[in-house]
Amino acid sequence: PIYLDYNATTPLDQRVLDSMMPWLTGNFGNAASRTHLYGWEAAEAVATARQQVARILGATEKEIVFTSGATESNNLALKGAFEALGASRKHIITVATEHKAVLDTCQHLEAFGAEVTYLLPDSDGLICPEQVQDALRPDTLLVSVMYANNEIGVIQPIIEIGSLCRKAGVLFHTDATQAVGKVPIDVQHAAIDLLSLSAHKLYGPKGVGALYVRKGISLTAQLDGGRHERGLRSGTLNVPGIVGLGVACALAQKELAKESTRLTELRNTLENNLINSLLNTQINGHRTQRLPQTTNISFGGLDGEELLMSLHRLAVSNGSACTSASVEPSFVLKALGLPDDLAHASIRFSLGRFTTSEDIDLAIGHILEVVSRIRNGA
Ligand code: PMP
Incomplete structure (x- = not known):
């Protein structure tokens, strides 16, 4: 058919597969191995991919955390912010048409004391920035509004929402899984603090993604262990997947x-x-x-x-x-x-x-x- x-999901682009193959075969090193060439080469490949992901967002390499996909990125963004700061700020604003990876995470946090406002879109699927403005409270921790909707493709007014969140001193997270590679994104211009993306929506492999975490924002890790990814996400890096995500971003940006x-x-x-x-x-x-x-x-x-x-x-x-x-x-x-x-x-x-x-x-x-x-x- x-x-x-x-x-x-998207098929893997042949060019992405080609870039991954060496890392699935001869170059099998652990990117955290610091004592030999196998590790150094893997670490260098990850560093290149980190640049490629950062570039498509207008971010810097240090702001990219590799994850297993957008579900994990959304969980890390919301739970990580709530655990880090939720003692003083327990209010979250999101939208009724978000992906379940955001909605169910919000529901989970409600069981731990979060108070969540679910904004309703208009009949076109859009929310307006005033709705976010009106929902803000002195104890609002974070606003999570998806960049583009997976079912209807509607693009929310991200730049306006980002700017009002920044003025209010509230964290702004966006699930950009369906937007990355399809529309130009600039995390600086849109004042985005946290952004989720996934490789398999842009011709990369399944099971790998990233969370952009703006410099200076602290999150509580959801996976503890070897303190990979600056302590934000422990676990041996998926080198072939990360290389594929990087190349997928570079290709998407170019085309x-x-x-x-x-x-x-x-x-x-x-x-x-x-x-x-x-x-x-x-x-x-x-x-x-x-x-x-x-x-x-x-x-x-x-x-x-x-x-x-x-x-x-x-x-x-x-x-x-x-x-x-x-x-x-x-x-x-x-x-x-x-x-x-x-x-x-x-x-x-x-x-x-x-x-x-x-x-x-x-x-x-x-x-x-x-x-x-x-x-x-x-
Ligand atoms: N958010 C959105 C908007 C999505 O479309 C998807 C994929 N259906 C996800 C999150 C989940 O992404 P992943 O499959 O990488 O966990």
């Missing part, structure tokens, strides 16, 4: 502008053809404040499961991979105000580096045929 589920234009065109072609040819369809999420390669479309009157099963020539999803095992309609779409039946009849199409215009043409033909067949009761 044609793969249009890049927000769930971002061109890819963004190309994918916007393909995404719009897909959207326009479906919206114009099919009655009772709607696009979910803000039309312009959005990732270039994501679209989420409701097919009114159809049964979501039946539609998904009938689209056998496409690999697409009806929400995030983490929750698509459940029959519940997407909580993100429900937060936008969609009724259950429409939320259930929605499909996320996410395009990527290896999507061609032939793929999109085939997808359009297939969707139009399947939808009219179901609607005609055939």
Whole structure:
């Protein structure tokens, strides 16, 4: 089937794999071994990757902590800040449409005394900076707002939120897992203190990611041990994975502008053809404040499961991979105000580096045929 589920995960780019191979074979050293060449070489490869990750964010190398992925990065950011400072500040502000790795972490912290405000987005999926401003309290520790949403692709007003958090002296964390490599990010300009990312969303390997921790911010480690990563994340470094993440960032940064234009065109072609040819369809999420390669479309009157099963020539999803095992309609779409039946009849199409215009043409033909067949009761 044609793969249009890049927000769930991306294939490994061959160039990334090539960069990783030596570190999976002959160069197997432990980056913490200081007594021989095997260790020195691994440490140097990690240092290069750290620069590459820092560069795509406008950060410095010392501000990058390697982790096992965005789930761990989100946990470290929120739990680490709460454990370090939560004695005096126990209020956290986040958004109802965050990824579960943020929402469930907040829920966990509530059991340990945190008080969490969950902001509701408007019907386009956006929150406005004033909502954050109004929710601030004297004991607010941290604001966590995702950069771009995994289901609808909506991009939150990060720069405005960052600036108001900085003025208020409140930590600002953003889960940028879906944004890194797709839109330009500058942690200085946006006044971001903590940022989570994951390699497998940008053509790198699964099971590796990073947390940007702005200089001067102290977090409590969630994994104790050999004090790797300046004590913030113990555990022998995943050298091949980290090398792959670094190269994935470098490639994405180099190709971002061109890819963004190309994918916007393909995404719009897909959207326009479906919206114009099919009655009772709607696009979910803000039309312009959005990732270039994501679209989420409701097919009114159809049964979501039946539609998904009938689209056998496409690999697409009806929400995030983490929750698509459940029959519940997407909580993100429900937060936008969609009724259950429409939320259930929605499909996320996410395009990527290896999507061609032939793929999109085939997808359009297939969707139009399947939808009219179901609607005609055939
Ligand atoms: N946050 C967002 C916005 C995501 O889309 C994902 C992946 N579904 C994650 C966090 C979790 O990332 P990882 O798979 O690296 O743990």
